[in-house]
Amino acid sequence: MSELHEIEHPLIEHHLCTVRDKSTRPSEFRAAIGRLSVLVGVYATEDLATRTCKIQTPITDADCETLAVRVGLVPILRAGLGMVEPLQQLLPDSAVWHLGLYRNEETAEPVGYYDKLPHSGAPNVALVLDPMLATGGSVDLVIRRLLSWGVDEIRILSIIAARPGIERVLRDFPQVKLYVAVVDPELNEQAFIVPGLGDAGDRIFDTPQNE
Ligand SMILES: O=P(O)(O)OC[C@H]1O[C@H](OP(=O)(O)OP(=O)(O)O)[C@H](O)[C@@H]1O
Ligand SMILES: O=c1cc[nH]c(=O)[nH]1
Numbered sequence: 001m002s003e004l005h006e007i008e009h010p011l012i013e014h015h016l017c018t019v020r021d022k023s024t025r026p027s028e029f030r031a032a033i034g035r036l037s038v039l040v041g042v043y044a045t046e047d048l049a050t051r052t053c054k055i056q057t058p059i060t061d062a063d064c065e066t067l068a069v070r071v072g073l074v075p076i077l078r079a080g081l082g083m084v085e086p087l088q089q090l091l092p093d094s095a096v097w098h099l100g101l102y103r104n105e106e107t108a109e110p111v112g113y114y115d116k117l118p119h120s121g122a123p124n125v126a127l128v129l130d131p132m133l134a135t136g137g138s139v140d141l142v143i144r145r146l147l148s149w150g151v152d153e154i155r156i157l158s159i160i161a162a163r164p165g166i167e168r169v170l171r172d173f174p175q176v177k178l179y180v181a182v183v184d185p186e187l188n189e190q191a192f193i194v195p196g197l198g199d200a201g202d203r204i205f206d207t208p209q210n211e
């Protein structure tokens with residue numbers, strides 16, 4: 001019962017143009033990743049549970065709705081850091097739990113290098129933040145870690161997701177929901193997304209890219 005949500009919105013199309021363009025400067029790239037993250041984030045949170053509370057406006061009593069679940073943001077270092085601040089704008093009370101992974105350049109397999117999740121205190125809903133989902137190997141590792149931590153519900157937020165990685169996640173984790181700005185069809189021999197945008201981490205942080 002997995003769910004893939006590919007969000008359709010003219011602003012997504014517009015900002016995707018910016019991030020795909022290889023001539024976009026890092027500052028513009030970061031800003032566009034931020035705008036896309038907000039758009040994806042709004043859709044990825046549209047059915048979060050709320051509870052009614054009573055407050056007083058300056059005029060009278062009013063019934064309002066507040067979030068009834070604890071949401072945690074889980075950026076995958078490094079590129080996921082580019083999505084944190086935009087999601088914090090939407091969810092200012094969310095804790096941020098960092099997980100560090102990089103892909104081995106030869107095998108494209110994920111290598112973990114940072115994880116300080118505590119033993120208890122897992123959020124009800126974890127929003128995993130990573131602009132790129134390629135083979136799905138990194139997200140696979142993260143989902144397994146979050147399930148063993150005790151997270152009730154996992155939602156993956158990506159900007160560009162490739163078909164092979166999506167199919168892997170949907171097949172292996174039927175309980176996980178995927179929210180993506182766009183689905184790209186394939187990977188090249190180096191497991192980069194085609195057409196994609198190159199290496200998101202390098203473009204966010206202006207570090208040299210492998211040719
Ligand atoms: O679906 P996969 O095949 O696992 O690929 C996706 C991963 O690769 C990238 O990270 P990268 O290894 O480039 O690390 P970085 O964020 O430090 O640049 C990207 O940000 C994802 O984490
Ligand atoms: O195309 C890709 C694949 C993995 N990671 C990226 O940053 N880009």
Ligand SMILES: [Mg+2]
Nearest residue numbers: 199200201202
């Ligand atoms: Mg990278």
